[in-house]
Amino acid sequence: MKKKSISYSNLTKRELEYLKELYVQEKVNSMNLEELKKFVKENINHQITETIGDEEEKEAWKEIEIFFGDSLETIVTKVKKKFEAYPESMQIEENEHEQRLELLKKNKLDDKADMWED
Secondary structure, three states: OOOOOOOHHHOOHHHHHHHHHHHHHHHHHHOOHHHHHHHHHHHHHHHHHOOOHHHHHHHHHHHHHHHHHHHHHHHHHHHHHHHHOOHHHHHHHHHHHHHHHHHHHHOOOOOOOOOOOO
């Protein structure tokens, strides 16, 4: 006999919210310290390093500011000093940026219709 499938759609909004909270709590409780650290690192890494667009970049920057607090200025100074020693990396970065801009100009589709529109 086939087991009846249960779906989230069988739950009310309140029941589903409770089930989600229960899952989070149970999942966290079941993880050991190493698993927790790995999970947190992956999530923070994704949240901070994989920003898309200016708005997400601003959110990531705000979190960085809050975390480092008063020491942020010192840390930024150290980072800038570290990369001063590698001026070629800045030049490569600028060249890549210019190349992307040129490619965007070249591939600009101002007057062309969207191929997906009927």
